Each structure stands twice: as C-alpha cells, then as structure tokens.
Amino acid sequence: MAHDAESADAALPFHVQENRRYWDEMAHEWVGGGERAWARDEPDWGIWGVPEHELDLLPADMRGLDAVELGCGTGYVSAWMARRGARVTGIDNSAEQLATARRLAAEHGIDLTLVHGDAEATPFADASFDFAISEYGAAIWCDPERWLPEAHRILRPGGRLVFLGHHPWAQVxxxxxGSPVVQRMERPYFELGRLDWTEATIEPGGVEFNLTVSDWFALFRRVGFAVEDYREPRPDPGDDAEDRFFVTRGWARRFPSEQVWKLRKL
Ligand SMILES: C[S@@+](CC[C@H](N)C(=O)[O-])C[C@H]1O[C@@H](n2cnc3c(N)ncnc32)[C@H](O)[C@@H]1O
Structure with a gap:
C-alpha cells in the first residue's frame, strides 16, 4: 500500500510532489488560522482579511449549486459556501491539511466531500460544478497552463471561477x-511564470506560479473563460511595519499585493 502511494507520488510533476511535501510539513502551522476562519460566518479574504462585502467573491445564496474549492487547505472557504447552501467538494494535495479540514467539518457539523488529489488533474467528471474557487490554493501552487483547463473542464457552461492570490507586483x-518585499524590482516581470522557493534562505520550500497580466488574459481567452471582474484588494490603514507572510502593510497600502480574478466559462 505504502509502495503504491509512493509510486503514485513519483508520477506527479516535480512541483506537485514538492508542494505536497512542503504542505504536509507546514500543515501544523495552519491549524490555528483554519480554526479561527471556520468560526467566522462572514468571509474575509487573503493575507489582509479584506471583508466579503468589499470583494463579493461568493454568491450570497448558493442553494442548489455544486461548488468546488481547488486547494482547499483546512476547508474554511468550503465551509462558508456550505453555509450559503451549496453542495461542496474540496480537493487538496496535502493529506495533512485535509486531516484538519475533516476534523473541523465534523466539529462544526458541516457536510463536505473532501478529496486528496491534484487540482491540475482532478478525478471529477466533465461539467460537475457551477462554481469553483481558490484562495491561495491552485491559484498560486498549480501551473496555470494545467489547472485552468482543468477548472474549465469540470465547470458547467456559464459556471464561474473565482481565484485570489499574489499580485505580480509583489512577486517582482x-x-x-524569501525575505519581505522591497520597493525595488528583484526579478523581471516578463519572466514571472514559475517561482521556485526550494533554494530560498528564509523558509525554503514550495514552487509557486504567477503570470503577467497580459499572459493571464491570453490564457483565459485560449481556455475559454470570459473575465467578469479583476480586483486588487488593499489592506486598511494600520501599522505600516506589520509583516504578513512576505508583505508589510505599508507596502501593500502603496502597491498591489494581491489580485482577484472573476471568470465565467464561455
Ligand atoms: C494557503 S493554502 C489554501 C487554503 C486556504 N484558502 C488558506 O489560504 O489557508 C494552500 C493549499 O494549496 C494546496 N495545494 C498545493 N498544490 C496543490 C495541488 N496541486 N492541488 C491541490 N491543492 C494544492 C496545499 O496543499 C495547501 O493546502
């Protein structure tokens, strides 16, 4: 059995294997944040906790919708959608993250279908879902050339895909x-694509992806998504030195640290 699991892992692309290793190892650090997010009824989003009423990422009424979260982690976004009435499936590459999601779903009495797998190649049938979302899951850890066609395949015609992750400016x-963002360009914007953190000095591990804005648009067109909205969440004023992950509040007040894409399957 262990041998089967190992050979299945070995068949995955390097970045999926590396991100599985990284997230299984990091999962214990995400338990507390997951518990707090599960306890909130009103969603807030991203590293700055921008409230749902400013961003409108979720339909207010999700009754009758089949929804999927791609890279669900501890599952709190899935819980928010289930509380709005959706039938929710979450998929995640990390068994450890899913263990937290399963425990919290049981504790909160919320019925979620949680699947261990790769959001770039899911086990779901064509046209299974009306709504797909990723907050820093597939949105940043999956190769856009692979996960966007997959999200398109599993959505029904007219279905929506919403995702939130790092803004290209922050990664440039x-x-x-691995140290916090600076007011200087550290890498070429036109060479974004794959961001390999396995050799970073500070908290090494993981491979992320991002694209230039024009490349995101080109990919959406090629895959068959229409863009309905693009947002750049901004934190409230506060302590400029406050550091969240690799961004300070002062930086994120001046420059965009996060982006939201809202798409519809054509
Ligand atoms: C930051 S969490 C996202 C969940 C939650 N919204 C949050 O911000 O805590 C990132 C998640 O993406 C998952 N992930 C990374 N690569 C993935 C892949 N190829 N398929 C599915 N999930 C993946 C990780 O295992 C991790 O649980």
Whole structure:
C-alpha cells in the first residue's frame, strides 16, 4: 500500500510532489488560522482579511449549486459556501491539511466531500460544478497552463471561477532569498511564470506560479473563460511595519499585493 502511494507520488510533476511535501510539513502551522476562519460566518479574504462585502467573491445564496474549492487547505472557504447552501467538494494535495479540514467539518457539523488529489488533474467528471474557487490554493501552487483547463473542464457552461492570490507586483519585488518585499524590482516581470522557493534562505520550500497580466488574459481567452471582474484588494490603514507572510502593510497600502480574478466559462 505504502509502495503504491509512493509510486503514485513519483508520477506527479516535480512541483506537485514538492508542494505536497512542503504542505504536509507546514500543515501544523495552519491549524490555528483554519480554526479561527471556520468560526467566522462572514468571509474575509487573503493575507489582509479584506471583508466579503468589499470583494463579493461568493454568491450570497448558493442553494442548489455544486461548488468546488481547488486547494482547499483546512476547508474554511468550503465551509462558508456550505453555509450559503451549496453542495461542496474540496480537493487538496496535502493529506495533512485535509486531516484538519475533516476534523473541523465534523466539529462544526458541516457536510463536505473532501478529496486528496491534484487540482491540475482532478478525478471529477466533465461539467460537475457551477462554481469553483481558490484562495491561495491552485491559484498560486498549480501551473496555470494545467489547472485552468482543468477548472474549465469540470465547470458547467456559464459556471464561474473565482481565484485570489499574489499580485505580480509583489512577486517582482520579492527578494529571491524569501525575505519581505522591497520597493525595488528583484526579478523581471516578463519572466514571472514559475517561482521556485526550494533554494530560498528564509523558509525554503514550495514552487509557486504567477503570470503577467497580459499572459493571464491570453490564457483565459485560449481556455475559454470570459473575465467578469479583476480586483486588487488593499489592506486598511494600520501599522505600516506589520509583516504578513512576505508583505508589510505599508507596502501593500502603496502597491498591489494581491489580485482577484472573476471568470465565467464561455
Ligand atoms: C494557503 S493554502 C489554501 C487554503 C486556504 N484558502 C488558506 O489560504 O489557508 C494552500 C493549499 O494549496 C494546496 N495545494 C498545493 N498544490 C496543490 C495541488 N496541486 N492541488 C491541490 N491543492 C494544492 C496545499 O496543499 C495547501 O493546502
């Protein structure tokens, strides 16, 4: 059995294997945040906790909708959708993250279908879902050339895909050693694509992806998504030195640290 699991892992692309290793190892650090997010009824989003009423990522009424979260982690976005009436499936690459999601679903009495797998190649049938979402899951850890066609395949015609992750500006200004963003360009914007953090000095591990804005548009067109909205969440004023992950509040007040894409399957 263990041998089967190992050979299945070995068949995955390098970044999916590396991100599985990284997230299984990091999962214990995400338990507390997951518990707090599960306890909130009103969603807030991203590293700055921008409230749902400012961003409108979820339909207010999701009754009768089949929804999927791609890279669900501890599952709190899935819980928010289930509380709005959706039938929710969450898929995640990390068994450890899913263990937290399963425990919290049981504790909160919320019925979720939770699947261990790769959001770039899911086990779901064509046209299974009306709504797909990723908050820093597939949105940043999956190869857009692979996960966007997959999201398109499993959505029904007219279905919506919403995702939130790092803004290209933040990654252009992020030093390669993993230290916080600076007001200087550290890598070429036109060479974004794959961001490999396995050699970083600070908290090494993981492979992320991002694209230039024009490349995101080109990919959406090629895959068959129409863009309905694009948002750049901004934190409230506060302590400029406050550091969340690799961004400070002062930086994120001046420059966009996050982006939201809202798409519809054509
Ligand atoms: C930051 S969490 C996202 C969940 C939650 N919204 C949050 O912000 O905590 C990132 C999640 O993406 C998952 N992930 C990374 N690569 C993935 C892949 N190829 N398929 C599915 N999930 C993946 C990780 O296992 C991890 O649980």
């Amino acid at each position: 200004c992020a030093p390669l050693d």
